[in-house]
Amino acid sequence: MIYLDNSATTKIDSSVLDTFNKVNSMYFGNPSSLHELGETTTGLLTQSRNLIAETIDVKPEEIFFTSGGTEGDNWVVKGTAIEKIAFGKHLITSEIEHPAVLESIKQLENMGWEVTYLPVDSRGIISVEKLRHALREDTVLVSVMAVNNETGSVQPIEQIGEALKDYPSIHFHVDAVQTVGKIDLKLGEQSRVDMAVFSGHKFHGPKGTGFVYVKKGRKLAPLLSGGGQEAGLRSGTENVPGIVAMAKALKLISEKQAGTQTELTLELKKYLDTKKNIEVFSPEQRAPHILCFGVKGIKGEVTVHALEKRGVYVSTTSACSSRKKVESSTLLAMGIPKSRAETAIRVSLSEDNTLAELKSFIKIFDEIYHSFKAIQ
Known part of the structure; x- marks a missing residue:
């Protein structure tokens, strides 16, 4: 098996799984309990x-545990709107956000x-200047x-922060789910970012875990009311085994380098550029682990299943949209026609992928590509 769908989820690290199992079996007390087991958890x-x-590189009191990226994004978007309703009801986002953000914002819009939805250029990047023009006195969230x-595509987070420097009352939220172990995202006092959302299963931690930097x-x-956990901002009995395992996974990945992923995607891009009927949709300047492309005239789901039969796992675009069999809204926003957008597949790597795996993928894909030529 060659697994190249790491943006959807990563395989949990074996030592992280060991930690999860150990905590789950030995330290099962409720953290809210007053007895020794509760104190230990x-x-x-x-x-x-x-x-x-x-x-x-932030303060411990700025970390709040959640169940993952979807909850985190929902909490920041809706929590900001509720908390700051007296200051305004204007929100700014981009056209290519994750559904957890876009659907939350659409719910508020209804x-x-x-809401101002910022367009992106052909690289999938917003214009900071357009963002500046969109800012209003009643804006409460970017x-x-x-x-x-x-x-x-990597957004200009630091430049956006500069644009918001004179607007201290606006919350600046970043969905950082795809950043861990990939790009350097500055947080803390040196950064204008106010909230950042992370998901454990994107960096070899367990599913159902995540945290938000505030x-x-x-x-x-708060969106969840109840027992007052997480300083009263996120009620619900804490998933202690998952949280401990996620923290370990984060520490482990922070000690690794993304250089191998860069080399592998460059090697794959070099191969794809030799094929006249392949279109690469990812921009030249991108995160090191993702490459999105398509075979002209062949729907992405056809390519995905052809690879699956050969033991290779990729996705069409995002995991959230692939089962719905819809074309990528990101590619459409980038100005790519629907007929071309629906050919897209996404190869996404992790620190565990090797050059040998990539060469095997290229060999298998090349055979499938040439079989497609007969029906193009």
Whole structure:
């Protein structure tokens, strides 16, 4: 098996899985309980929060545990809207955000909030100047993802932060799910980013885990009410085994380098450029682990299943849209016609992929490509 769908999910690291199983079996107390088992699990949560904060260079009190990227994005978008409703009802985002952001914003739009959807250019990048022009006195949130999960486009987060420097009351939210181990995202006091969302299963942690960075002093309304966990901002009994395992996974990946992924995607791009009927949709400047392309005249799902029969796993575009069999909204926003966008497949790598795997993929893909030529 050659697994090249890491933007959808990564395989949990074996040592991380061992940690998860150990905590699950030995430290099963509820952190809210007053007895020794509860105190022990509370200590594990504190250790995990400290480790995550140290790894991404922020304060422990700025880390809040969630169930993953979807919950985190929903919380920041809706929590900002609720918390800051007295200051305005205008939101700014891009046309190519993850559905967790776009659907949250559309829900607010249906409830009376005003939204500016920033277009992207042919590379999938927003214009910071257009963002400046979109800012209003009643703007309360700017939400822009750091790395697009379909094409690997990297947004100018630092420049957006500069544009917001004179607007301290606006929350700047970054969907950072695809950044870990891939690009350097500056957070903390040196950064204008107010909230960043992370998901454990994107960096070899367990599914159902995640965390949100919330800069000290910024306020979010809670979406989940109940027992008052996570400083009253995210109620619900904490997933202690998952959180401890996620913290370990984050630490492990921070010690690895993304250079191998860059080499592999460059090698794949070099091969694809030799094929006249292949169109590469990812821009030249992109995150190192993603390459999106298509075979002209062949729908992406056909290519995906042809590769699957040979033991190779990729996706059409995002995991959220692939089962719905719809073309990539990101590619359409980039100005790519529907007939070409629906050919797209996405190869996404992790630190575990090797040059040998990539060469095997190219060999298998080349055979499939030549079989397609008969029906083009």
